[in-house]
Amino acid sequence: MSKKLRFRECLEHLYPYLKRHQLKLWIGLFLVVLMQVIYAIMPSVEGQITSQLQYDIMYRDSHIQMDKIVHILGILLCIFFVKITSQFVSAFFLTDSIQKTMEDIRQSVQAKINHLPVQYFDQQETGDLLSRITNDVETLSNALQQTLSRVIGAVCTFFFVSFMMFRINLTMTLIVYLALPLIALISFGLIKRSQPLFDAQQQSLSILSSSVNELYSGFDEIMAYNQQEQAKKSFDIANDEMRKTGFRAQFASGLISPSTSLVTYITIGCVAWYGCLQVLSGTILLGELQAFIRYIWNINDPIAQLSQLSSAVQSAFSAMNRLFTFLAMDELEDKEELVLIHEVDTIEFDHVRFGYGEEDLMSDISFQVHRGERVAIVGPTGAGKTTLTNLLLRFYDVKEGSIKINGIDIRQFSYHQLRDLFGLVLQDTWLFEGSIFENLKYGNPKADMSDVVKASKQANVHHYIHTLKGGYESMINESGSNISQGEKQLLTIARALLKDPQILILDEATSSVDTRLEARLQAAMEEVMKKRTSFVIAHRLSTIVNADLILVMEHGKIIETGRHEELLAKKGAYYTLYNAQFSQQ
Ligand SMILES: Nc1ncnc2c1ncn2[C@@H]1O[C@H](COP(=O)(O)OP(=O)(O)OP(=O)(O)O)[C@@H](O)[C@H]1O
Numbered sequence: 001m002s003k004k005l006r007f008r009e010c011l012e013h014l015y016p017y018l019k020r021h022q023l024k025l026w027i028g029l030f031l032v033v034l035m036q037v038i039y040a041i042m043p044s045v046e047g048q049i050t051s052q053l054q055y056d057i058m059y060r061d062s063h064i065q066m067d068k069i070v071h072i073l074g075i076l077l078c079i080f081f082v083k084i085t086s087q088f089v090s091a092f093f094l095t096d097s098i099q100k101t102m103e104d105i106r107q108s109v110q111a112k113i114n115h116l117p118v119q120y121f122d123q124q125e126t127g128d129l130l131s132r133i134t135n136d137v138e139t140l141s142n143a144l145q146q147t148l149s150r151v152i153g154a155v156c157t158f159f160f161v162s163f164m165m166f167r168i169n170l171t172m173t174l175i176v177y178l179a180l181p182l183i184a185l186i187s188f189g190l191i192k193r194s195q196p197l198f199d200a201q202q203q204s205l206s207i208l209s210s211s212v213n214e215l216y217s218g219f220d221e222i223m224a225y226n227q228q229e230q231a232k233k234s235f236d237i238a239n240d241e242m243r244k245t246g247f248r249a250q251f252a253s254g255l256i257s258p259s260t261s262l263v264t265y266i267t268i269g270c271v272a273w274y275g276c277l278q279v280l281s282g283t284i285l286l287g288e289l290q291a292f293i294r295y296i297w298n299i300n301d302p303i304a305q306l307s308q309l310s311s312a313v314q315s316a317f318s319a320m321n322r323l324f325t326f327l328a329m330d331e332l333e334d335k336e337e338l339v340l341i342h343e344v345d346t347i348e349f350d351h352v353r354f355g356y357g358e359e360d361l362m363s364d365i366s367f368q369v370h371r372g373e374r375v376a377i378v379g380p381t382g383a384g385k386t387t388l389t390n391l392l393l394r395f396y397d398v399k400e401g402s403i404k405i406n407g408i409d410i411r412q413f414s415y416h417q418l419r420d421l422f423g424l425v426l427q428d429t430w431l432f433e434g435s436i437f438e439n440l441k442y443g444n445p446k447a448d449m450s451d452v453v454k455a456s457k458q459a460n461v462h463h464y465i466h467t468l469k470g471g472y473e474s475m476i477n478e479s480g481s482n483i484s485q486g487e488k489q490l491l492t493i494a495r496a497l498l499k500d501p502q503i504l505i506l507d508e509a510t511s512s513v514d515t516r517l518e519a520r521l522q523a524a525m526e527e528v529m530k531k532r533t534s535f536v537i538a539h540r541l542s543t544i545v546n547a548d549l550i551l552v553m554e555h556g557k558i559i560e561t562g563r564h565e566e567l568l569a570k571k572g573a574y575y576t577l578y579n580a581q582f583s584q585q
Contacts, residue, residue, distance in 0.1 A: 005321050013324040014140075017104050021097035028097065031090035032149045033156050038083045040160035043294035045079065048072050051287030094149055102141040108327055109133050115331040118395040122356075130213070131206040132326055136319035139202075143316030147309045154302030161299045168288045168295075169278065172271050176296055179267040183303045186259045191314070194252035198314040201245040202322075204238070211238040253314075264300045268293055332415065339412050344405055344421060344502045344533060345371050347392075351401035354391060360399070361387060362556035369549060372531055376538040378577060379553035385537045387556070389505045392535065394418055423501030425528065427508065427537075429488040436465055437472040439491065443499030451498060458527050459494035460520040461487065486517040493524045504534040508543060550574065 005013070018025060049072050056064045109132060121129075165173040215222065215231055222231045275289040284292075352365040362384050369375050377385045390396055391403060394410060402409045410418055423443065431439050440452045447455075452472065456462040464487055468474040476483060483491070496504065506525065522542065529536070538544045545564045552560040552567070552574045559573050567574035 005324055007317055010317060010320040010324055013327070014320060017101045017108075018097070020104060021100045024093040024097040028090045028093035028149070029152055031086040031093070032153050035083055035086045035090070036153050036156035036160055038079055038086070039157060039298065040164050042076070042079060042083075043291040043298070044164060044288075045072060045076055046294075047285075047287030047289075047291030049287065050290050051285040054286040090149065095145065098141060098144045098148070101144070102137055105140070105323065106133060106137050109137070109323065112327055112329070112331070116329065117332050118390075119356075120329070128206050128210060131209050132322060135205065135209070136323050139315050139319040140323065143312040143319075146312050147316070150305055150309060154305050157298060158302045161295050165292060165295050165299070168292050169275070169284055172275055172278075172292055175270050175274065176267055176299060179263055180299070180303070183260045183263050183300060186263070187256050187303055190252060190256045190259075194249055195314050195317075197245065197249035197252055199318050201242075201249040202315060202318045204242040204245040208238045208242050211235055249314075260300065260303065264296065267300075268296050271296060339408055341405060341408075341413070341417070341421065343371070346404070346406055347503070347533065348404045348407070349388075349391075349401070350404060352391065352398045352403060353400035354387065354396065354398050356387075356396070360556070363400075365401070365558055367549070367551060367558065367561060369533060369535075371533055373548040374529055374534045374536065374543075374546065375549045375551060376536050376544045376547035377551045377553060378538055378544060378574070380577075383553040384556040385553055386507070388551075388553070389507075389535055389537070392503075392505070393422060421502050423496035423499045423504045423528075423532075425489070425492050425496050425504070425506045425525075427489075429485070429492045431476050431483070431488060431491065433475070433477060435470070435473045435475055436468075436491065439476060440472075440495050440498055443495045447498050452494075455494045455497040458497050459490050459524040460527075461490035461494055461524070464490070484517075486514075486521060489521060490524055493521075493528050497528050502533065504529060504532045506534060507537040508539040552577065 049069055052068055052072065053064065056062065113129070162173070165176065211234060215235060218231075222228060272289075272293065275284065275292060278284045279286050279289055346368060348368045349365050353360055353363040354365075355361045365388070377388060379385055387396075391398060392410075394415060397411065402411070404410065405413075405418075405421075432442075437449070437452055440455065441447050444451070449472070453462060456465055465472055465474070506529065508525070522540070525543070536543050536547070538547070544550060548563070550560075550562060550564060550567055551558050554573065560567055560570065562570070562574075568578065
C-alpha cells in the first residue's frame with residue numbers, strides 16, 4: 001500500500017470502469033457541450049435587445065419596434081428550451097453511467113477482499129477497509145457526479161466565450177486575458193497547497209470510523225470496566241483531529257473563491273471604462289458591451305468553478321488513490337484444480353516450520369492422522385493450537401516442510417478445492433444478519449428446508465428454533481446478540497453438518513454454559529465429529545479422553561503425542577496439564 005499513484009495514473013485506472021458505460025457517458029457529455037454553446041450565445045442575443053432599444057432611441061425618435069424585440073425574445077425562448085432539455089437529458093445519462101461505474105468499482109473491491117492473503121487483514125483496521133468500500137467509492141461518485149460535467153463544461157465555455165468576446169472587441173478581450181493568468185495562479189496555487197490537507201482530512205475520517213467501530217463493538221466491555229471516560233477521551237482525540245484537519249482543508253480551499261472574484265471585479269471595472277469610450281465613439285453597440293461584461297463572468301467562471309470544485313476533486317483524488325492502490329495489490333495466486341481428492345485418507349504434517357513474522361513460532365512439527373480419527377489439540381494459551389488449524393486451511397503457508405493430504409502437498413490444491421474439504425465450528429461463532437434458515441444454508445447453498453431441519457435436529461437445535469416466533473425464518477441481528485452463545489454454537493454445528501465436510505475443525509468453547517445446554521452441545525459435537533476426521537482444540541475432558549490422538553503443545557512445539565491413558569502413564573506435560581485443568585470436570 002506504500003506507493004502513491006499520480007493523478008494521471010488514477011485516471012488510467014478509472015478509465016476502464018467508465019468505458020463499460022461509455023455510450024451513455026458520451027451522450028451525456030455531448031449534451032453538456034451543447035449547453036455550453038447555448039450558454040455562450042445567450043448573452044449576445046440578450047444584448048441585441050439593448051442594442052435594438054439603443055437604435056430606436058437614437059435614430060427613430062424613441063419609437064420602439066416591438067415586433068423586432070418580440071422576435072428576439074422568441075429566439076431566446078427557443079434557445080432556453082433547448083438548454084433546459086439538454087440539461088435534463090444529460091443529467092439522466094451522466095448519473096446513470098456514473099452510478100453503474102460505482103457499482104462496478106464496489107464489486108471489484110468486494111472481489112479483491114476475497115483474493116487477498118489473510119496476512120493483509122492482520123495488518124488492517126476493519127474501519128479502514130470498510131471506509132474503502134463505502135466512503136471512498138461514495139466520495140469518488142460525488143466528485144464525478146458534480147465535477148465531470150462541470151469540468152468539461154468549463155473548458156468548452158472557455159473556448160466558446162473567448163470566440164464570442166473576440167468577435168466583439170479585440171482590446172477588451174486582451175484586457176480580460178491579462179487577468180486570467182492571475183486567476184489561474186491564485187486558484188491552482190491554493191489547490192496545490194490544500195491537496196495534502198485533504199489527504200490528512202480523509203485519513204482522519206478513516207481513523208474516526210475505526211474509533212467509532214471499536215466503541216460500538218466493545219460496548220459491553222467498556223461499560224463493565226467503567227472505561228467510558230477513557231473511551232470518550234480516545235473518541236474526543238479522533239474527533240478533534242477530524243475537526244482540525246477538516247478546518248485546515250476547507251479554509252485553504254475556501255480562500256480561492258473570494259480572491260478570484262476580486263480579480264474579476266477589477267477586470268470588469270477596466271473593461272467597462274474602456275467599453276463606454278468605445279460605445280460613445282460608436283465602435284461597439286451598447287448591447288455588445290452588456291454582453292461582453294456577462295462574458296467576463298462566464299470566462300472567469302470556468303477557473304472559479306474549478307477552484308470551487310477543488311475540494312471534491314481533491315477528496316476524489318485521495319479516494320481514488322486509496323481505492324486503486326488497494327485494487328492493484330498482489331492477490332493470492334490460485335492453482336488450477338490439477339489434483340483431485342475424493343476421499344481424505346491421511347493428513348500429515350511433515351517437519352513443518354512456521355512463524356507469522358520473521359521469527360519462528362513452530363518448528364519441526366510432524367504427525368500423521370488417518371481417516372475418521374479424532375485429534376485433540378491441547379496446551380496453554382498461545383501454544384499455537386489455532387495456528388496449527390490455520391496452516392491446515394492454508395490461511396498461512398508453512399515456511400519449511402509440508403502439510404500433505406493423501407501424501408500430496410496441500411499447496412498443489414486450489415484454495416477452493418482444499419477449503420471445500422473442511423467444516424468449521426469456532427468458539428467465536430459467526431452468524432450474519434439474516435434468517436436462521438439462510439444462516440444454516442451458508443455451508444451448503446443447495447440444501448432445502450428438509451435438509452436444514454434434519455441437520456438442526458442432529459445438532460439438537462431444532463426444538464429451540466421452534467420456540468422462536470418466526471421459526472426458521474426468525475431473523476438474527478447483525479451482531480447475533482439476540483441469540484445466546486450456546487445456541488449460536490449449536491447453530492454453527494448444524495451449519496457444519498449441512499456442509500457435510502470430510503474434515504472438521506472444532507474449537508470448543510471455553511465459556512461454561514448451563515448443564516442442560518452443555519449436554520446438548522456435547523451430543524451435537526459428538527454427532528458432527530462422527531465418522532469424520534476431526535481436529536479439536538479441546539477444552540472438554542470427554543473430547544480428550546475419547547480422542548485417537550492427543551497433541552500436547554507448548555510454545556509452538558508438540559511436546560507429547562498419544563492417547564489419554566498412554567500420556568497419563570508418562571507423567572509428563574500432559575499429566576500436569578490434566579491435573580491442573582481437566583481432572584475436575
Ligand atoms: N495473525 C497473527 N499474527 C501474528 N501473531 C499471531 C497471529 N495469530 C496468533 N499469533 C501469535 O502466535 C502465537 C500462537 O497463537 P495461537 O492463537 O495459535 O495460540 P493458541 O494455542 O490457539 O492460543 P489460545 O488457546 O489462546 O487460542 C501467539 O503468541 C499469538 O500471539
